[in-house]
Amino acid sequence: MTPNEFLQRTALQQADLLIKDATLLTPAGEQQADVAVIAGRIAALGAANWQADKVLDAKGLHLLPGVIDTQVHFREPGLTHKEDIAHGSKGAVLGGVTGFFEMPNTNPLTLSASCLQEKLTIAAKHSYCHYAFYIGGSAANLGQLATLEQLPGCAGIKVFMGSSFGDLLAEQDELLLKILQDGRRRVAIHAEDEARLRQRKTLTGGDVANHPLWRDAKSALLATRRIIALAEQTDRPLHILHVSTAEEMAYLAAFKHRVTVETTPHHLTLVAPDCYQRLGSLAQMNPPVRDALHQQGLWQGIADGTVDILGSDHAPHTLAEKNQAYPDSPSGMTGVQTLLPVMLNHVAKGRLSLQRLVDLTSSSPARIFGLTGKGRLAVGYDADFTLVDLKAQRQIDNSWIASKAGWTPYHGEQVTGWPIATVIGGQVAMQHDEILTGPIGKPFLFADGLVNT
Numbered sequence: 001m002t003p004n005e006f007l008q009r010t011a012l013q014q015a016d017l018l019i020k021d022a023t024l025l026t027p028a029g030e031q032q033a034d035v036a037v038i039a040g041r042i043a044a045l046g047a048a049n050w051q052a053d054k055v056l057d058a059k060g061l062h063l064l065p066g067v068i069d070t071q072v073h074f075r076e077p078g079l080t081h082k083e084d085i086a087h088g089s090k091g092a093v094l095g096g097v098t099g100f101f102e103m104p105n106t107n108p109l110t111l112s113a114s115c116l117q118e119k120l121t122i123a124a125k126h127s128y129c130h131y132a133f134y135i136g137g138s139a140a141n142l143g144q145l146a147t148l149e150q151l152p153g154c155a156g157i158k159v160f161m162g163s164s165f166g167d168l169l170a171e172q173d174e175l176l177l178k179i180l181q182d183g184r185r186r187v188a189i190h191a192e193d194e195a196r197l198r199q200r201k202t203l204t205g206g207d208v209a210n211h212p213l214w215r216d217a218k219s220a221l222l223a224t225r226r227i228i229a230l231a232e233q234t235d236r237p238l239h240i241l242h243v244s245t246a247e248e249m250a251y252l253a254a255f256k257h258r259v260t261v262e263t264t265p266h267h268l269t270l271v272a273p274d275c276y277q278r279l280g281s282l283a284q285m286n287p288p289v290r291d292a293l294h295q296q297g298l299w300q301g302i303a304d305g306t307v308d309i310l311g312s313d314h315a316p317h318t319l320a321e322k323n324q325a326y327p328d329s330p331s332g333m334t335g336v337q338t339l340l341p342v343m344l345n346h347v348a349k350g351r352l353s354l355q356r357l358v359d360l361t362s363s364s365p366a367r368i369f370g371l372t373g374k375g376r377l378a379v380g381y382d383a384d385f386t387l388v389d390l391k392a393q394r395q396i397d398n399s400w401i402a403s404k405a406g407w408t409p410y411h412g413e414q415v416t417g418w419p420i421a422t423v424i425g426g427q428v429a430m431q432h433d434e435i436l437t438g439p440i441g442k443p444f445l446f447a448d449g450l451v452n453t
């Protein structure tokens, strides 16, 4: 639809979709108003006299700008027995998530324009929500990163400083420095110090409860300090993924001119040693879930603003794989579908406000990565919405999980707060736990001059 047609339809007050009686989470705060959608965009907030082809009754519910999960592993191509883009994105939509950034440790690794294109082609056919893909930064594609990071549909460059799952690794300072010099967009970092991880591997002792001892807090802090020093030298912005320690959180607060900070629902929710006793290797994740003192440090970062973004780090492995003896059991757990219910439960318990949750899952992803049309309930913005019932009491169950892996570490947990509908580009993609559309996702547009094909 052309801008002029949009204006004409707006003048006629004729919408494709009208969301009635929700409490809206707008940049100006909470507001009670009807929302009119035309051609996938917000045409009006406060649309009392509008007509519409479809009306969504949202009385008693809260309407958030669409939740964006900026860290998932959807395993396609190459590892589709664990997950694929269709299942992963269905899980996203069922969990109230309207878009994702996907990580490059697939098979083959996403290191080239053709590998990125392959993922974009699969997503165009199979993704139920919006998408972008990271390209891995490594010795193999050094010198090309400045070009690769500008490609449409690319979320940026991702670097693994410590090996986690797959072969993607950039360990030495010399290589990291060159990666940071090659390009200008924000680089996403998995910060664990590989040399220290290698030294300490003997501490695993065949017991998953030792996972945070092997991959200890110092391994994470060391890597975070190293990469920040290199980024200061090269004047490159960073995004530190899945921060798991109190020490890093305090350190990162002094470098907000340089870094944005992610933490995850599992680091905020599960706690050692309890999680390893209850869940065994299902709680095994890199960086590890740590003890209550670290968790308090992460919550402090949520409270004081050091944390910018919550990513799920959805990293599915099959139960058979997870059941191998530790440390052969792979690290990773599902998370894209439970990100919002788990965090709404924290809202219900008063640990953060709904407004702050919107900041962490929608406004900040859009602001930090420069996503066109996303992250705000505002006229002209894209009609990607997450409609939630803050009072709904539900039990998270493996049978609800769409991931090919088929399990969640939160199986059996009671939560208060649930996604009731997911709206993607003005279409109701999920309502009452049912997927209602086909794969309608589109590539995210990045505002820094990048256009999509």
Ligand code: DOR
Residues within 6 Å of the ligand: 073, 105, 164, 165, 190, 284, 285, 286, 287, 315, 316, 330, 331, 332, 333
């Ligand atoms: O535990 C993890 N698993 N952490 C990561 O960073 C990678 C992930 C995976 O891909 O399985």
